Amino acid sequence: MMNADMDDLSAxxxxxxxxxxxxxxxxxxxGQYIENLMSASSVFQTTDTKSKRK
Structure with missing residues (x-):
């Protein structure tokens, strides 16, 4: 009985x-998929506001 229980637990x-x-x-x-989506999306990119105002 005890051996069967141990075998069951081991399995x-x-x-x-x-x-x-x-x-x-x-x-x-x-995680890699999400990382790739984020890097491909402009929503998650950093923006340089100074260069865009010129």
């Missing part, structure tokens, strides 16, 4: 670790 830990790695990878991809 669960492995599954959670695998899911964690998958989510970390997806977060990296999304």
């Amino acid at each position: 669960r830990v492995d599954a959670v670790k695998e899911e964690n790695l998958k989510l970390k990878s997806e977060n990296q991809v999304l």
Whole structure:
């Protein structure tokens, strides 16, 4: 009985670790995507107001 519980817990830990790695990878991809969108959008660019007034 106790061995089965330990095996179940061990399998669960492995599954959670695998899911964690998958989510970390997806977060990296999304973070890069957001960074690319922000750099491509003029809304997020810094503006030099002095040169635009001339």
